[in-house]
Amino acid sequence: MNDQTDAARTSPIRVLIAKPGLDGHDRGAKVLARGLRDEGFEVIYTGLRQTPEMIVDAAEQEDVDVIGMSILSGAHMALLPRVVELARERGLDDVLIAAGGIIPDADITALKTAGIDEIFGPGTSIGQIARYFREHARQASA
Amino acid sequence: MPDHADLLGEVASGQRRPLARLLTRIENGDPSLRPMLPQLFAASRGAHLVGITGPPGSGKSSLVNALTAEWRRRGRRVGILAVDPSSPYTGGSIMGDRIRMMDHAADRDVFMRSMAARGELGGLAATTWIAAAALDAAGYDPVVVETVGAGQSEIEIARLAETTIVVEVPEMGDEVQAIKAGLLEVADVLVVNKGDRPGADRAARQLRAMLSTAGGRVARQPPPILVTTAIAGTGVAELVETVDAHRATARSPEMARQRAVNQLRRALASLAAQRAEESPAWSATVDAVADRDLDPVTAAERLLHGP
Numbered sequence: 355m356n357d358q359t360d361a362a363r364t365s366p367i368r369v370l371i372a373k374p375g376l377d378g379h380d381r382g383a384k385v386l387a388r389g390l391r392d393e394g395f396e397v398i399y400t401g402l403r404q405t406p407e408m409i410v411d412a413a414e415q416e417d418v419d420v421i422g423m424s425i426l427s428g429a430h431m432a433l434l435p436r437v438v439e440l441a442r443e444r445g446l447d448d449v450l451i452a453a454g455g456i457i458p459d460a461d462i463t464a465l466k467t468a469g470i471d472e473i474f475g476p477g478t479s480i481g482q483i484a485r486y487f488r489e490h491a492r493q494a495s496a
Numbered sequence: 497m498p499d500h501a502d503l504l505g506e507v508a509s510g511q512r513r514p515l516a517r518l519l520t521r522i523e524n525g526d527p528s529l530r531p532m533l534p535q536l537f538a539a540s541r542g543a544h545l546v547g548i549t550g551p552p553g554s555g556k557s558s559l560v561n562a563l564t565a566e567w568r569r570r571g572r573r574v575g576i577l578a579v580d581p582s583s584p585y586t587g588g589s590i591m592g593d594r595i596r597m598m599d600h601a602a603d604r605d606v607f608m609r610s611m612a613a614r615g616e617l618g619g620l621a622a623t624t625w626i627a628a629a630a631l632d633a634a635g636y637d638p639v640v641v642e643t644v645g646a647g648q649s650e651i652e653i654a655r656l657a658e659t660t661i662v663v664e665v666p667e668m669g670d671e672v673q674a675i676k677a678g679l680l681e682v683a684d685v686l687v688v689n690k691g692d693r694p695g696a697d698r699a700a701r702q703l704r705a706m707l708s709t710a711g712g713r714v715a716r717q718p719p720p721i722l723v724t725t726a727i728a729g730t731g732v733a734e735l736v737e738t739v740d741a742h743r744a745t746a747r748s749p750e751m752a753r754q755r756a757v758n759q760l761r762r763a764l765a766s767l768a769a770q771r772a773e774e775s776p777a778w779s780a781t782v783d784a785v786a787d788r789d790l791d792p793v794t795a796a797e798r799l800l801h802g803p
Contacts, residue, residue, distance in 0.1 A: 365523070365524040366587055366588065368520075387590050391583060391586065391588035391589060391590045392588060393588060394583075394586040394587045394588045395589075396582075396589045396612045397589065397590045398591045398592075398594060398610050399590060399592050399594070400595065401592070401595030404601075407602060408598070408601040408602065411601055411602065412594060414513055414516055415512060415516055415608055416609060416610055417513075417517055417519065444513065445513055
């Protein structure tokens with residue numbers, strides 16, 4: 355009971371769920387959005403086919419704590435580092451940036467070096483992702 | 497904490513990140529903003545506050561997207577607040593209004609913000625009207641507020657907005673739906689969207705027939721009825737002209753006074769609740785009501801007047 359009361363009193367964590375690039379499959383993104391909603395997050399879903407510019411524009415206006423990107427197309431090495439770069443240009447340094455979908459293990463180190471904070475592969479539970487966001491998202495501005 | 501004048505200056509100069517941060521603090525009810533509110537409202541430039549409401553799936557977001565395109569063609573900078581429901585159980589929310597508004601994603605003269613209702617039941621969040629003032633101070637005009645998908649009585653928007661657009665669809669139902677009290681009554685402009693579907697003209701006729709026999713506010717100020725197809729942009733230029741023309745009506749002293757009454761009531765209610773909760777008698781009073789030793793009305797009176 356106490357947990358619920360406390361959760362109701364702090365401001366919800368705001369998460370942008372985005373689909374960068376041209377792949378047209380967003381079942382995973384929607385399942386995650388729904389799951390995070392049930393975990394008490396405020397989720398803004400951008401819809402399909404977002405450019406890195408659109409994602410960072412949305413993150414800036416929505417003042418989100420987390421950008422979560424789902425990508426299945428194989429274009430992750432081109433698109434994800436560009437999102438990090440643009441976010442830094444706009445001063446969104448304190449925004450957590452995570453990705454999921456189909457990303458080969460061989461690319462993970464390079465993506466993390468490029469500034470992606472975490473990568474969630476197939477089989478990750480929504481609970482794991484929610485826990486990671488709660489532990490690593492910036493504290494609500496007071 | 498940055499100086500309030502500095503922050504307002506950054507917002508007024510059109511910087512997006514300071515505005516976004518300010519909106520977050522407003523949404524979170526950050527108490528350190530309280531001293532800044534007089535300056536925030538004083539910085540208002542008199543933006544036209546336009547509300548859009550209607551049932552879920554009637555095309556509110558698509559219509560906002562189309563209206564924004566038309567206003568941009570006319571050189572206006574558009575601010576948008578899109579409210580979506582929060583879960584009553586987890587407090588979580590999914591906000592999907594950006595999906596329909598992608599046309600303006602790269603436009604620096606459109607600022608679009610999603611707001612979760614956070615427990616409010618009238619179709620808006622408690623802080624939406626303050627957020628609208630912030631967009632006004634940032635130079636956006638019009639400021640468009642899209643409500644939660646409305647049923648029949650989520651009419652809070654009509655108390656906030658200068659011009660309220662109610663969006664219906666051809667399948668809205670029979671004549672009895674059109675004469676029910678509530679949502680339809682608060683429209684300054686009525687729109688039948690999805691005008692390319694069968695029955696759109698019939699729905700518009702039914703609404704006209706309803707208005708022709710109505711009394712009260714609707715008889716005094718009969719709202720124009722327009723048919724639009726938001727995804728094709730059909731009828732949208734006419735809608736913009738109708739909404740812009742309503743601005744003068746909305747600014748009559750009588751209507752301005754009515755809005756002031758509504759804003760004052762809202763501010764009073766939240767201030768009174770906040771003061772009461774801070775009072776030393778709060779906890780004991782809650783216990784007394786829970787134990788049925790005291791009725792809630794008397795309890796509220798005592799909290800207002802002090803011990």
